[in-house]
Amino acid sequence: MPTSSTSHVASAVPCPVVESLDAILPEEPLLMMGAGPVPIPAAVAKANTIVINHLGGTMVKVITQVKTMARYVFQTRSKWVLGVAGPGSAAMEMAISNLAWEGTRVLCIKNGFFSDRMGEMGRRVGARVSTLEVADRAVASLDLIAETIRRERPEIVTVVQGETSNTVWNYHLKDIAALAKAAGALVIVDAVCTLSTMPLEMDAWGIDAVITGGQKGLSSIPGVSLIAFSDAAWARVKGRTAPNAHWCLDASLAENFWHNAGYHYTAPVSGVLALHEALRLVCAETLEKRFARHLKCSQALQQGVTALGLQLYAPQACRLNSVVGIEVPGGLSPADVCSHISRQHQVEISGSFGLPIVRIGQMGEQCREHNLFRTVHALGRTMVDLGVKVDLPAGVAALERGLSGGR
Structure with a gap:
């Protein structure tokens, strides 16, 4: 039987030693370009x-x-x-x-x-x-x-x-x-x-x-x-x-x-x-302007991805602009792509529940031109690093045309 409060404390669960968030989080914050959550203003x-x-x-x-x-x-x-x-x-x-x-x-x-x-x-x-x-x-x-x-x-x-x-x-x-x-x-x-x-x-x-x-x-x-x-x-x-x-x-x-x-x-x-x-x-911003921004940015992103030489997952007629699905080239898994782009380029994108795709979000603060250029470049470099032949200059140029109103 315990004879004092000291012996009772000694038998309790020990106080853990843990890392601070500063030690856990990456030195450079990840750009959240997956299916959510998104960057916040x-x-x-x-x-x-x-x-x-x-x-x-x-x-x-x-x-x-x-x-x-x-x-x-x-x-x-x-x-x-x-x-x-x-x-x-x-x-x-x-x-x-x-x-x-x-x-x-x-x-x-x-x-x-x-x-x-x-x-x-x-x-x-x-x-x-x-x-x-x-x-x-x-x-x-x-x-x-x-x-x-x-x-x-x-x-x-x-x-x-x-x-x-x-x-x-x-x-x-x-x-x-x-x-x-x-x-x-x-x-x-x-x-x-x-x-x-x-x-x-x-x-x-x-x-x-x-x-x-x-x-x-x-x-x-x-x-x-x-x-x-x-x-x-x-x-x-x-x-x-x-x-x-x-x-x-x-x-x-x-x-x-x-x-x-x-x-x-x-x-x-x-x-x-x-x-x-x-x-x-x-x-x-107003809904009208917000809808227009999302449409322009998502379509420009899709043009950039296609010009890289990658395939979009959903047919154009029923393709969701808010989250863009991209087929992962043969020989790679979505996890390969997501882990590499995060680790090497500090851009976070998403896989999807067993489907052979990665997903890039176009929601709210994701729909900013600087985010798109960084993401398309990071995706292209990731593919090159993983042995997939893509045309990175063409992808970035197509993104630029889409954002500036060209096709």
Whole structure:
């Protein structure tokens, strides 16, 4: 038996000796050009260092402005905009778990990894999920979607605007929503990588729930996200008879903080302040100019990559501009390319869930000319170093032409 507090302390877990972040992080910061997170502007970084009372008057003003700016970015007049203390996947789960429950008929249009995740979340809350499987590097035809809706009679249809896993753009989104609405179904859209990078009009297109993460097009920090519900979706949230099994993600409880200035849990105030500044910068630029910047930069990047002699993964008709997929030449793995470009050139790009591709993001602060020149040069040099024959001068020249308006 211990006879003193000293002997008790001696048997406890020993205090570890660990390295500081300065010792762990690379001497030169990595340029984040993958599928997210993305570089953040100075105003966002500064806001993320501030802590305020999560229930004070200042926070009420911040929240009010966040909702006002978010309505512009979502293109909705709906009152029901909420923040989520979690990644885009948490916002996705908030949408699913509040609108679907035991026995709810859900149709999941599956283009890849992230669209399938919505179906999995539906199954976990007991919904009857049917999946429309779409071939890789393709979108489903509207006729097939209409036929599937008629057969399955879903109460909810889930779809992703930009499937980042295989870089496919669901360009039929507006028409898909119209088909679902005509059949009486609510529509949930994953816009994690596309919100503020390309047009999405929640009200005009008849979408009932849109989710996004902070760390992609908005150029905010990871871990704080946004969701918007239509009036019809909110009526379903409030009309459910069984409580949501997810307490933190219960939209009715979240309403108390986001709309009634009351307590739900301690909000991630620094992250909300960062999100405020990110949204403010979007509004200052305007959506129209932001869409044009993203389109120009992404197309110039694609021209540069093609001129190097590499192949883009998704066909042009359904190619996502927000995240560009590039086929890895034979004999190499995505990990080979990603590790070399990071280690030798301090540029971070992404692999993708087993596909033979690497991905370069074009979201928010990634879409800057100096980032593109550095990335194309680093990608070309990486290929040369790994024994792949590419035309690096042609790639850089094509990028320059694309950015200056040439072809």
